[in-house]
Amino acid sequence: MTTCDAVEPRLDAWLDGELSAAEQDELAAHLKTCPSCRQAHGELRQTKAALGRFFHHLQEEAPAVPSRRLPGWLLPCLAAAAMVLLMLLTRERQANPLEGLISRLAHAATQVRDHGTLQVKGPGGGVLRIAFGGERLYWEQRDASDTPIRRAGGFDHQEIWTYDADRQEVLFVESTGLSGDHPELRRWPPLVWSCRQLLDHLAGSALALAHVEVRHQGDLVEATLSPGSEVRERGRLGSATLQGDDLVSLSGSNLVGAAAWEGVVWDATPDDARPFGWRERFPDARPRSLTADDLEELQALGYVDDG
Amino acid sequence: MDLHREAMQEAHRHWREAYGLAWTLVRDRGRAEELCQEALLRLGTMRRTPDLDRPVRTLLLTIVRHLALSDRRRRYPELLQETEHGPDPVGDEAPGPATALVRQEERQLVREALGRLDPTWAAMLYLRDGLGLAYADIARVLDKSEDVVRVTLHRARRRVRKLLHPSLQPKEP
Numbered sequence: 001m002t003t004c005d006a007v008e009p010r011l012d013a014w015l016d017g018e019l020s021a022a023e024q025d026e027l028a029a030h031l032k033t034c035p036s037c038r039q040a041h042g043e044l045r046q047t048k049a050a051l052g053r054f055f056h057h058l059q060e061e062a063p064a065v066p067s068r069r070l071p072g073w074l075l076p077c078l079a080a081a082a083m084v085l086l087m088l089l090t091r092e093r094q095a096n097p098l099e100g101l102i103s104r105l106a107h108a109a110t111q112v113r114d115h116g117t118l119q120v121k122g123p124g125g126g127v128l129r130i131a132f133g134g135e136r137l138y139w140e141q142r143d144a145s146d147t148p149i150r151r152a153g154g155f156d157h158q159e160i161w162t163y164d165a166d167r168q169e170v171l172f173v174e175s176t177g178l179s180g181d182h183p184e185l186r187r188w189p190p191l192v193w194s195c196r197q198l199l200d201h202l203a204g205s206a207l208a209l210a211h212v213e214v215r216h217q218g219d220l221v222e223a224t225l226s227p228g229s230e231v232r233e234r235g236r237l238g239s240a241t242l243q244g245d246d247l248v249s250l251s252g253s254n255l256v257g258a259a260a261w262e263g264v265v266w267d268a269t270p271d272d273a274r275p276f277g278w279r280e281r282f283p284d285a286r287p288r289s290l291t292a293d294d295l296e297e298l299q300a301l302g303y304v305d306d307g
Numbered sequence: 308m309d310l311h312r313e314a315m316q317e318a319h320r321h322w323r324e325a326y327g328l329a330w331t332l333v334r335d336r337g338r339a340e341e342l343c344q345e346a347l348l349r350l351g352t353m354r355r356t357p358d359l360d361r362p363v364r365t366l367l368l369t370i371v372r373h374l375a376l377s378d379r380r381r382r383y384p385e386l387l388q389e390t391e392h393g394p395d396p397v398g399d400e401a402p403g404p405a406t407a408l409v410r411q412e413e414r415q416l417v418r419e420a421l422g423r424l425d426p427t428w429a430a431m432l433y434l435r436d437g438l439g440l441a442y443a444d445i446a447r448v449l450d451k452s453e454d455v456v457r458v459t460l461h462r463a464r465r466r467v468r469k470l471l472h473p474s475l476q477p478k479e480p
Binding site (some may be wrong): 009011012016017018044047048051052053054055056058059061062063 | 322324326327330336410413414416417421433437441442457458460464468471
């Protein structure tokens with residue numbers, strides 16, 4: 001005869017569907033004749049149901065991927081751009097109309113996995129463009145003659161670089177995260193050495209890059225960064241191409257490795273002043289609208305949504 | 308579409324489930340979200356493409372569990388060893404006061420009850436009653452034996468039941 005002591009500990013497994021058919025029959029037969037175990041069974045069902053409802057609600061409360069605690073996709077982009085911009089501001093000691101907005105968003109979550117583009121007209125006819133995809137971000141500001149003023153990019157929220165057209169310098173900004181810490185700012189003029197020093201820096205970084213291959217074709221220099229032992233299977237980490245003193249292209253892949261990124265941060269060939277082809281770089285990009293709050297604040301700074 | 312990309316997309320579909328487990332273990336929304344993001348990153352940077360014989364869901368939950376418990380150990384170094392026994396809620400302050408069981412009150416009570424359990428116990432409840440995982444899968448995610456899962460679920464539910472009483476009125480099945 002099955003005793004209550006033998007049944008009660010198995011009620012959980014019974015309700016969880018973990019008992020054999022024979023065991024289920026055994027317990028069912030006992031419950032027919034035992035009010036105490038029937039009560040325990042009922043209480044257990046209620047407890048499971050309450051837990052189930054709670055856990056369902058917990059999942060419903062979960063932030064979406066990426067975090068949606070702050071307004072949509074714009075904030076992660078601007079947050080990454082904020083770090084670069086803040087460093088430019090630190091270096092140049094001059095105010096930037098975007099400083100207020102970007103600094104406010106500097107602590108936003110940056111796990112950007114959607115794709116999108118943004119373009120706004122700036123004061124005086126300039127343009128601000130942002131493109132993002134996966135965990136990459138491109139940001140550039142152009143004046144009224146469509147001349148780039150600043151360009152910046154980043155990936156994996158750990159390494160951000162910017163190219164200053166006026167100074168023709170690559171400014172490499174390394175950050176451990178977008179937590180408000182001031183990242184170290186490095187500069188390596190002239191440009192042809194900027195890239196090589198950049199590569200050297202990357203080689204010595206925590207990314208454990210082990211190899212930098214440099215190929216020369218006339219005045220075309222192509223450097224390829226190969227991953228080190230820790231990131232060997234993540235594929236090629238990045239490459240940079242210079243022609244003369246011009247940085248032709250700089251590309252890389254994000255460390256997640258789920259989708260290798262091949263993109264050109266900027267085109268700076270002397271004979272081909274192509275605009276930043278962000279839509280070409282991100283075929284999945286789809287125009288999005290600013291949120292009302294963001295647009296209002298940008299408008300207050302003199303920027304107008306340019307769709 | 309390569310295998311790894313598919314695995315990552317699969318992992319993203321289980322984001323909310325992973326979040327629930329992380330929260331159950333660390334009891335903090337912001338931290339839970341951070342851990343889940345880190346888990347996705349870890350999954351994406353695994354040296355070999357995730358073995359799809361092992362479901363991505365289970366793999367992701369396992370990573371979350373590892374990260375969450377490591378996080379707890381780092382934040383609370385006195386908890387260097389997992390114990391099978393959480394704080395005994397019996398004998399603590401009196402059970403919840405509510406007699407009328409509305410959903411919000413129930414959630415609060417359950418939340419408090421879970422908060423008094425050892426995180427691993429709470430995680431087992433989540434994996435079973437929240438996600439419907441089989442004991443074998445729970446064992447795999449939490450790196451326990453199935454027997455431990457079976458016994459712990461029994462004990463954990465009994466403790467939750469005591470904490471929820473008298474909110475839950477026993478009924479005859």
